[in-house]
Amino acid sequence: MGGSQVNRALARLYFEVKDELRDPVAAWAKLTANSEVYRRARGGRRVPLDDGTAAELTAAAIVHTVAEHGADRVAALATSPLAGLVGALGGAVLTEQPSAPRQVLGPGFRGPEPDDWPRVAYVMLWGENNRLTRTPGTPSVIAGRYKGQKVVAIGPHPTRLSDETLVVRPGTDGALAMAMGHVLLSEFLVERPVFAEHALDHTDLPCLVRLREVGGSWVAGCGIGRRADRLSVYGGPRGEAVEVLLPRFDDGPGALRRGVPVRRYGDLLVTTVFDLLLAVYGVAREGLPGCWPGGYDDRGEPYTPAWQEPLTGVPAARAVKVARELGATAERTGGRCVIVPGRLETAHADTAYRAMLALLVLAGCGRGWAQEERGDEVALVPYLCLHALGEDGANVGKLCWPLADGVLSGRTARSVLVEAVRDGLPMAPAPRVLALPRPIYPVPPELDLLIGPDDRCDVALPDAGLVADAVAKLAVGRVDPVPARAESSSAPGPMRLMVDHAWMHEYGEALPTYRPPGPGLPVKPTELVPYLPLVPFIP
Numbered sequence: 001m002g003g004s005q006v007n008r009a010l011a012r013l014y015f016e017v018k019d020e021l022r023d024p025v026a027a028w029a030k031l032t033a034n035s036e037v038y039r040r041a042r043g044g045r046r047v048p049l050d051d052g053t054a055a056e057l058t059a060a061a062i063v064h065t066v067a068e069h070g071a072d073r074v075a076a077l078a079t080s081p082l083a084g085l086v087g088a089l090g091g092a093v094l095t096e097q098p099s100a101p102r103q104v105l106g107p108g109f110r111g112p113e114p115d116d117w118p119r120v121a122y123v124m125l126w127g128e129n130n131r132l133t134r135t136p137g138t139p140s141v142i143a144g145r146y147k148g149q150k151v152v153a154i155g156p157h158p159t160r161l162s163d164e165t166l167v168v169r170p171g172t173d174g175a176l177a178m179a180m181g182h183v184l185l186s187e188f189l190v191e192r193p194v195f196a197e198h199a200l201d202h203t204d205l206p207c208l209v210r211l212r213e214v215g216g217s218w219v220a221g222c223g224i225g226r227r228a229d230r231l232s233v234y235g236g237p238r239g240e241a242v243e244v245l246l247p248r249f250d251d252g253p254g255a256l257r258r259g260v261p262v263r264r265y266g267d268l269l270v271t272t273v274f275d276l277l278l279a280v281y282g283v284a285r286e287g288l289p290g291c292w293p294g295g296y297d298d299r300g301e302p303y304t305p306a307w308q309e310p311l312t313g314v315p316a317a318r319a320v321k322v323a324r325e326l327g328a329t330a331e332r333t334g335g336r337c338v339i340v341p342g343r344l345e346t347a348h349a350d351t352a353y354r355a356m357l358a359l360l361v362l363a364g365c366g367r368g369w370a371q372e373e374r375g376d377e378v379a380l381v382p383y384l385c386l387h388a389l390g391e392d393g394a395n396v397g398k399l400c401w402p403l404a405d406g407v408l409s410g411r412t413a414r415s416v417l418v419e420a421v422r423d424g425l426p427m428a429p430a431p432r433v434l435a436l437p438r439p440i441y442p443v444p445p446e447l448d449l450l451i452g453p454d455d456r457c458d459v460a461l462p463d464a465g466l467v468a469d470a471v472a473k474l475a476v477g478r479v480d481p482v483p484a485r486a487e488s489s490s491a492p493g494p495m496r497l498m499v500d501h502a503w504m505h506e507y508g509e510a511l512p513t514y515r516p517p518g519p520g521l522p523v524k525p526t527e528l529v530p531y532l533p534l535v536p537f538i539p
Contacts, residue, residue, distance in 0.1 A: 004054035059470030127342020171517025174352030247508025401508030
């Protein structure tokens with residue numbers, strides 16, 4: 001009793017109206033008709049309230065909002081204790097997880113099931129929060145240790161929960177992932193095509209990509225909806241090759257000059273995603289033009305193991321060792337390797353996630369991303385981002401690479417995000433009731449009830465079970481039963497290493513790349529681009 005805290009102005013007004021009407025839902029309806037009275041007091045003193053009454057107040061707000069404004073006006077972050085209740089009512093379950101997994105693996109992808117963990121052979125705990133492998137909602141990696149499972153932790157702090165730890169400077173995880181991808185491509189797809197068959201059947205690596213001419217040079221364009229009968233067009237009958245310009249951000253915005261084999265497709269000059277990927281990672285092949293690394297120990301060309309060493313602090317030999325272990329284990333076990341992602345709180349974290357995901361795609365570990373994507377979640381809480389951006393006048397065109405078409409030049413983050421929403425980005429309506437596990441400010445306008453742990457919230461997080469019981473009691477006769485959500489299809493689609501979206505090309509990030517840590521912009525619109533199905537493959 002007395003464990004809950006409620007805004008004093010809200011509690012006073014609620015009890016005054018409830019004593020008059022004797023109905024919590026009707027009391028909340030009358031209260032919110034003039035809710036500015038306590039909105040102005042938001043962030044003021046909070047007073048203790050017994051748990052049952054706090055749950056009743058919260059339930060009354062939820063039931064009234066669902067009945068009067070619609071279920072989608074009730075929202076909860078996925079990590080809130082009330083997320084399950086809000087989702088069952090048909091509300092908006094919001095997430096701040098990166099959109100890279102959905103872009104690469106497709107919507108509704110499923111990571112390892114609980115029964116899979118004892119059989120996982122190689123685990124990479126990658127990120128800040130993965131040292132706590134026993135916390136609720138985090139996969140337990142201990143189950144397979146008795147069968148020889150190896151655990152490698154990658155992050156800014158050492159850990160005792162792993163067999164090996166790579167301590168990486170904050171914000172440079174993408175550089176390490178790119179160097180490991182260089183090793184996988186060199187040793188497991190070029191020198192010895194171990195994963196070639198998997199790549200042909202389950203990835204977009206054989207897809208044909210149009211090359212376009214810009215100022216006398218060639219750059220990668222969009223996919224043409226067709227795929228080659230093999231991963232590469234290298235060594236074709238005519239043996240054509242051109243030098244393409246690829247983005248480089250590690251030494252300031254610039255361009256890499258590396259060659260790719262090409263072939264003619266009608267009036268188009270095309271190559272495969274795989275050929276472009278080898279050029280990006282710097283895996284040289286005989287006869288191709290451009291500047292290429294001389295080997296793993298070349299520090300001057302990205303993305304070699306030696307190149308990443310001064311950036312990340314991880315010795316080149318250890319990066320090579322872990323990459324080889326990942327590839328060899330995936331080869332022997334049929335892809336039973338897993339990356340458990342953690343927080344990468346930098347301006348370009350989504351780019352790093354795509355570089356990490358590339359390792360699983362290249363090694364044939366289609367279910368190796370241990371972060372399940374729920375189909376009913378809204379990507380990155382775009383409504384809150386829109387509100388937080390306000391009138392920010394930063395030029396997002398500064399994030400683009402030098403050969404961009406200029407579509408985003410002079411644009412603000414807010415204007416680009418509005419356009420993304422208009423083009424189909426999932427977006428929650430302005431919430432009237434919002435449950436947060438931690439503060440998110442500024443508070444969205446027109447918010448009747450803000451539920452959370454911070455003193456500026458209206459109600460402290462009540463017990464989810466008590467709220468659910470109160471909602472069930474108060475909803476009778478007011479809220480129609482919500483039909484069960486249809487399960488999203490779990491049929492695996494092609495894993496995509498080239499995200500074929502116009503803005504990805506504008507930013508120079510259609511393929512995995514590395515952006516160094518830096519201040520950046522409050523919201524990078526490419527992080528908000530949802531998964532878009534490819535044009536159906538035509539053999």
